[in-house]
Amino acid sequence: MKQQSEAVVRSLVERLQLIEELEQHLEGKYFDLALPGSELAADDALMGYLQTSHLVGHCLSVSLDALRTARLVLQDPHVDGGLRLPMIGQFAVLRTSSEAAALATWLLQPDDRVERLSRSLQARMDDVIHDDQLATVNTGSLPDDAKDLVSRHQRHRRENTKKVRERKAHLRSLAATAGVEESVVLPGLPGFGPIVAQASDEIGIRSTVARGTWQMISGLTHPSASRTMMLSAVDFHDETSNRALITADPAVIVHAIDAAFQFHVAALRLASVRGGNATMALGGPTSSAT
Known part of the structure; x- marks a missing residue:
């Protein structure tokens, strides 16, 4: 068991080096x-200022930033080659990385241009929907609110409604020009579970495994007692004690890093193909500009 644990720890160190x-x-x-x-x-030429390449670049930047943060959380700065294993902290950013990289992969995945544009428009519409929901919550009024505050909130809501209508109209116009069905765009994204499952073809694993991994990581970012106990290393004080130290299981961390890393690499590969720039792919030719 100890040899197995040491092997898992070595695997985790290797993953951090890959990051x-x-x-x-x-x-x-x-x-x-x-x-x-x-x-x-x-x-991009069909998307106006809402270029797909900008969205993909943003997703990749978010994914990398989250992976970098996970590395900083897990590496012990006081011990050369040492590790820290927080119970939960790293999983939140690894979920962020997985979702961002899977979305980038999903956006670039289809060979069919209309389908790629459809997915890009769905992502942009999803932004509009969530921005609108946030504005609605922020401008909500409570029974004891003063009249001037209620009036101010109502004014902000009217302004937001106008902006949302304009943004949706712009997206509908782009969809019509691109030959994308409006009904496909209006609901926004299908959710990260389906996105991860569909994008899993690009990393060569079963869609059920990919989605299950995402769901596992997502569960660890919530205060779920059962998920924490199920997927953590529990070290009891002694055989008779009910007190225990709970830390992250290195094997679970390795699994989570692998998911995020593989989606990120897949997105880079697809970006190199769709964008015509071989230097984008990890391990691709060295850019002449470097």
Whole structure:
């Protein structure tokens, strides 16, 4: 058992080294994803200022930032090669990385241009929907609110409603130009469970395993007692004690990092193909600009 634990710890150290290497790739800068004449450049031309390449670049930046944060959380700065294993902390950012990288992969995945544009428009509509929901919550009134506060909230709601209508109308116009069915765009994204499952083809694993991994990580970011006990290392004080130290299971962390890392690499590969820039892919040719 001890040898197995040591092997898992070594695997975790190796994963953190891979994250450091990923940070050095393109210096972590995901700009100019769409070279002239590429598929992605043609997609961007139909999206106006809501270019797919910008959205993908944002997703990749979010994913990398979250992976970097996970590395900083897990590496002990006071011990060379040492690790820290918080009970929960790293899983929140690994979930962020997995979702961002899976979304980037999902956006670039289809060979069909109309389907790619449809997914890009769904993502943009999802932003509008959630921005609207946030504004609605922020401008909610309570029974004891003063009249001037209620009036101010109502004014902000009217202004927000106008902006939301304009943004949705713009997206509907883009959809019509791109030949995308409006009914597909209006609901926004299908949710990260389906996105992860559909994108899993690009990392070569079963959709059920990919979605299950995402759901497992998501569960660890919530205060679920059963999920924490099920997926953590529990070290009882002694055989008769009911007191225990709960830390993250290194094997679960490795599993979570692998999911995020593989989706990130897949997104880079697809970005290199769609954008016509081979240097985007991890392990691709070295850019002449470096």
